[in-house]
Amino acid sequence: MPPSEAGLQKKDFDYIITGTGCAGLSLLMHLLQSGKFTDKKILLVDKQLKNENDRTWCFWETNAGLFEPIVHKHWQQLWFHAPTFSKKLNVAPYQYKLIRGIDFYNYCFKEIRNYPNVTFKQTSVDNIFSNTSETGIIAGGEKICSEYVFNSILFEKPVLKKNEYYLLQHFKGWLITTPDEVFDPSIATLMDFKTDQSAGATFFYVLPFSPTQALIEYTLFSGKLLQDADYEKALKNYVENDLHIKSYSVNEKEFGIIPMTNYAFPATQNNIIHIGTAGGQTKASSGYTFRAIQKQSAALVKSLLQTGTPFSFKRTNRRFHFYDSILLHILHYNILPGDTIFTDLFQKNKPKDVLEFLDNETSLMQEINIISSLPAAPFLKAALHHIF
Numbered sequence: 471m472p473p474s475e476a477g478l479q480k481k482d483f484d485y486i487i488t489g490t491g492c493a494g495l496s497l498l499m500h501l502l503q504s505g506k507f508t509d510k511k512i513l514l515v516d517k518q519l520k521n522e523n524d525r526t527w528c529f530w531e532t533n534a535g536l537f538e539p540i541v542h543k544h545w546q547q548l549w550f551h552a553p554t555f556s557k558k559l560n561v562a563p564y565q566y567k568l569i570r571g572i573d574f575y576n577y578c579f580k581e582i583r584n585y586p587n588v589t590f591k592q593t594s595v596d597n598i599f600s601n602t603s604e605t606g607i608i609a610g611g612e613k614i615c616s617e618y619v620f621n622s623i624l625f626e627k628p629v630l631k632k633n634e635y636y637l638l639q640h641f642k643g644w645l646i647t648t649p650d651e652v653f654d655p656s657i658a659t660l661m662d663f664k665t666d667q668s669a670g671a672t673f674f675y676v677l678p679f680s681p682t683q684a685l686i687e688y689t690l691f692s693g694k695l696l697q698d699a700d701y702e703k704a705l706k707n708y709v710e711n712d713l714h715i716k717s718y719s720v721n722e723k724e725f726g727i728i729p730m731t732n733y734a735f736p737a738t739q740n741n742i743i744h745i746g747t748a749g750g751q752t753k754a755s756s757g758y759t760f761r762a763i764q765k766q767s768a769a770l771v772k773s774l775l776q777t778g779t780p781f782s783f784k785r786t787n788r789r790f791h792f793y794d795s796i797l798l799h800i801l802h803y804n805i806l807p808g809d810t811i812f813t814d815l816f817q818k819n820k821p822k823d824v825l826e827f828l829d830n831e832t833s834l835m836q837e838i839n840i841i842s843s844l845p846a847a848p849f850l851k852a853a854l855h856h857i858f
């Protein structure tokens with residue numbers, strides 16, 4: 471059982487949130503927007519000041535979410551390209567949305583400054599702990615205690631068990647500007663698999679902000695990273711030879727690594743609650759994380775309001791964990807090319823159903839229809855491998 475507040479020897483804060491990335495700031499914004507936690511002392515800890523546009527988050531939703539004011543661009547039509555199939559997808563009732571990292575950080579910290587009960591400490595988090603007597607962190611060599619720690623830091627790569635896999639989604643992006651109007655800002659490219667697949671499932675996506683500006687990302691699902699020169703070469707080749715853009719300038723660059731794993735990250739450890747990727751909120755089969763973080767944040771706030779503790783939120787449905795495990799098994803052992811799997815998904819199913827499936831929100835009947843559209847033999851073999 472988690473230690474009670476009465477059992478704590480010392481409490482400097484009510485809540486400590488480690489990390490000021492998407493998960494940490496999202497949870498804090500959900501807490502603040504509820505208007506119910508102004509009596510709680512909250513500590514936010516990170517070694518970095520978030521003052522650069524270091525990443526973008528893409529996601530889809532049907533309604534305006536908490537961060538709608540900073541959605542930089544949204545699209546309802548998306549291109550999907552593969553060697554054997556190309557289609558313009560209408561994803562209604564969803565909108566595919568993009569938020570720039572710097573806009574997210576500025577928006578959150580501007581709001582946070584309105585709450586004197588929130589303290590930000592810029593230092594490294596060396597360790598987190600929770601036992602029967604106390605919960606807290608070691609940050610910059612200082613011990614700080616609280617009732618709960620909400621941790622978004624993945625301190626080390628997990629030790630995998632049998633039938634657990636750990637692939638990487640790694641990507642490099644260029645924000646380019648062109649002198650001529652070459653982009654249609656009303657439609658984005660979700661996936662373009664018409665590129666070399668020898669390093670693993672590999673695709674580009676193109677997110678146009680205007681007729682003369684777009685974010686272009688080179689993305690791979692594989693077990694190891696490339697050299698930086700390889701990402702640069704692939705982006706240059708795609709822009710100039712596939713998009714046929716000869717004149718352009720690169721205004722910004724971004725690089726990211728997202729773990730794609732079916733490892734069962736612990737949801738809690740005594741009074742430590744793991745959030746974001748550290749709490750298993752990254753979709754193992756696609757790498758999408760933003761929407762899952764929002765759902766987890768809302769569920770934690772609801773639990774705190776209803777029960778006084780953050781422990782009543784639900785984990786991901788086991789069915790979806792099973793589906794993700796099957797796909798990772800197939801990608802890990804290179805049983806089927808990744809472009810073949812995603813081509814079948816989008817060619818044989820409604821776009822709305824695929825996005826709902828990737829968001830873990832489909833019914834069992836929808837899932838049966840979607841899974842039946844994929845190559846039967848390799849998926850059945852992988853499923854039986856995990857069952858038995």
